[in-house]
Amino acid sequence: STVLGLLKTIPQEMPWLSCRHIDLPIADVEVNSSYIWQELWDVSPDLEIAYREGKRLVSGIETVDMTSAPQQELPFKQGGMYLLSGGLGGIGREVAKYLLEHYQARLILVGRTPLDEVSDKIRAYQQLQQLGTVTYQPVDICNLEQLQSVVSEVISEWGVKLDGVIHLAGVLHEQLLLAETEETVAKVLRPKVLGTWALHQLLKDNEDGLFIHFASVNGFFGGMSVGAYAAANSFQTAFCNYQKTHSCLESYCLAWSMWDEVGMSRGYQMKELTRAKGYYGISPLQGMYSLLAGLSHGENNLLVGLDGSKAMIQAYGEKCENLQQLTGYFSAATSKVKLPEWLVYDRFGSPSHCQWEQLEVMPITETGEVDRDQLMGGGVGERTQPRNETERQLAAIFQEVLGVSSVGIHDNFFELRGDSLKMTQVVSRVRETFNEELALSWLFESPTVAKLSDRLAPTGNGSLSLAQQLQTASKNQENREEIEL
Template sequence: HRLPLPTYPFERQRYWIDAKSPPTSVKTKSITLDHKQDIADWFYTPSLKRSLLHKSSFYPIKSTQENWLFFVDDLGLAKKVIDALTKQPVNIIIVQQGEYFSKLSEGIYTINPCISEDYNTLLKELRTSGQNPEYIAYFWSVSHIENCQRGNYLEFNSLLFFMQSLSKLKISDRLQILVVSNNIQEVNGNEKLDPEKAAILGLCKVIPQENPNITCRCIDIALTNRRDAEKGQEDCESNIIDQLLDELTSVSSDMVVAYRDRYRWVQTFEPVRLESVANEKTPLRKQGVYLFAGGLESIEVVLAEYLAKTFQAKLIFIEDSTFPEKDDFSQWLESHTQEDEVSCKIQQLLALEKLGAKILVMRADTTNYEQMSQNLASENIRQINGVIYSTGIKRANIFGSIPEIGKIELQKLLESQLCKITALEQVLQNIKLDFCIIFSSLSSILGGFGLGLYSAVNQSIDTFANRHNQNNDFPWYIINWDKLQLNTNQEKTTLEEVSGSNLAITQTEIVELFKRVFSLREGTQIILSKVDINARKNYPFSLDSLANSTSTNQLNLSSQYSRPSLSNSYVAPKNELEKQITEIWQEVLGIAEIGIYDNFYELGGDSLIATQLVSRLRTKFPVDLPLRDILFEAMIPAKQAEIVEQLLLEKIEELSEEEVAVLLL
């Protein structure tokens, strides 16, 4: 089997003391991703290329025991695919949107897409009747854009609820999910892009990364196109039906696909070599005025320092109305810790002023266009030369697995981010700029273990900015940054350990990359990666990898490695629960003797093994282990045992006597 990599592949070399092979946890077909030494080769632009489905990729329908679950759209597209599929010997289950859960007839259900409990009821019903789904066709992302209800994020929420229900029921069978959508992918430039709907694409990328038994593919279609008038609507729909049927019944590694007319397109990323640019050949001006619309965030401060030192620029930061006035800075710093977020921003402001920078801090609700416009007018700002905008979302703050994502959390975050960038677009309409740059994350491209919400929000921002570039004469730059190596607190440092810190972009590199983007004639989307982005994207998550690790990692002690020298002494497990957890650690790390206070990262753990560890713990114990706590606060067996024990005690009334007997020996 090929080894699945997490979103941010690590390249750390591991050197073992003796000449034996590496542990089974990392012993598979060798995969390397070369770090590109030349910074000019770190740039990519998103693209779609023509592709064909080969006959060899189609699989035969096995028997009537195959269960196909269809979430059918209101436009009738899914029903036409079902009509075509019924010619095959399969069992089809239909789910329609309704006000409440109901079984209309055999194999036909309605659920309220906004009520998570309905998904639980549906899956329990299917399990009881022996109809666990093997193939999911999700058509609830197909709708006419003018009919979409703004702000309810139905597409994302309904798929999220379904995945959370799967997790609650501990369904570990293989599943194939095909998400059919429209208004998400830009192929010919004429599509009406929907940033709200596009959030589902971020979720789809994370689903198979957190669930190795699931594949999830996205197929974007066009409901109308230029050829409709020539061919007739019926012929066009027939094409779409055939195309979707082909995708449903094929095994393909193409995770993001779009169909336009009769052509199939797959997502790819084209390398763009951008050479170094002299300061005077950028649009950056001496004593220019630059607006940091997202406030004093980490990457903005790095660039603000560069602009202040090199161009003696005037810097404008927009903070919210609660940010203290300059006269109150000293009092704030005295009454708050250095780690306080506002204290950090004040210290950064003071450091910029020491460089001689002219700084203006505006206080405004960045979701409110009128308030932002009034503040700019009241400050008598006659000219803004450039705008740099970042969402300000700290991925460490919203890090969590799919079962941990809350509906309210999602809606608040998505709504606030889309309101902010919408307000910014309105504010900038009548301002003549040299440039506007929107900062996004590589997670919208690659997803990431524990980054479902973060990926979804950044995907929405990308889609919004690309829609702006479709409809405006002055296009924005969109930069999808890889991880950044900045001054961070311990929590963020731990997150970098989980996701592979060796790929992080340094502060010096941030400035150089920023300058090189200006060598492009006009604004566009640019993706940054120190290793080949297509190689990172295309490493598949094998359906069998973690499932098989259960058996392949049952190592003979003679083939495991001795416990390395650590900062703490070895302490043996004191109870059965600690013993079970240390055994899982020993299996995934390939180390024969692990103590309950040994640190995962000191033992040589990395992002791939962390993914396997969490998966194994969740398989072993029937509780919802909080990913954030497990990876950040409990990377020693003793702490993990405490968390598991507490969760088991909370859930013990729900468990059967057999489960209790097995888990609490």
């Protein structure tokens, strides 16, 4: 299961490398060999395939209607005792506060390090203590003996059993796969793999125990520069399924898109890319509401915070409401009766009906092409044209690589369907044009012509040179710490 997140990251970082995961049944060698041979010749973009009863199955997602009536009571107990790993992170505080206020719960918060007297965490801990019974214990969640010792002491003191675990802890580490080492990968996998297993051991014999996993959608989709993190989260999602089928625990896994400057997402460099791919930013309060909705509807595995209008999400089967209308325009010189009732299929095979509109005059650009921006309702007026030679050169590079007729200085590279391969092409051409050593990560952080132009600005204008900025970014990356969710 861990390899799935890693495998789905590979083509995002190395588009030239094709790979897929094939889940074969227990069958004759000849049968399974035929399945493998079929996959070798299959040109679909499917990355995760399973064969069952002669049928080829692919992984996908479907929408859950959270507006319907709740299907069950929330699984929390009045006065119950719950252990929260990473409980003093942004969303962890919201969960702890809710349990204290609404269920008078007793909480064991565990974290990697002791609390600093002046830190934000100690203040959050003191505020939670005012709401009810809470203790914080600095403990390695991967060390089962330490966990058992802490829980045993608290049980003796409070006189109640452990009713549930909410696992929020994790480590986000940004690194391209080719630059990863055994140590950096192990550091990311540890809390999600070993930590999950150790926490499971604490609770596995509790017949009515509750285990809630907080994971990331990267476990399902993979993610540029977060391959190890994606692998860790794909394990956590799969382990939730294991708990449901091999234990007596009530287990749920909520995989979140991206926290809005909270916990591990604070300072995350790929936010522009993740938004363009279809990941909404989630506030702690929104996260809390989503948690309660998911639990009340009995959904054991949820992906939370996805934008169904984005191509990547739709490719996995997500069908959002029909918010866009395909419209075809023709001039007065063309007879409408000559136009057939076209049925257009999108890249995912979904049919889209075309609505025709007749114009007196077809708008044309200076280059003689149809002005699509004007047809779409005035986009040209909102688009800011390049203001100097640097912006003009960058805009030209964007246009050529992206295959578009016009690029404004504030147009987002990723929203114009830029991908990892096109990123490499842009960076290469910027290096050639400006004779600058441009790092690939700068396009993530500066995905518009205007922002990229600022980073190429000379030092004399009050901005750092590109070399200085790269050095600063490198130091910032080295100084990033593990933080709790």
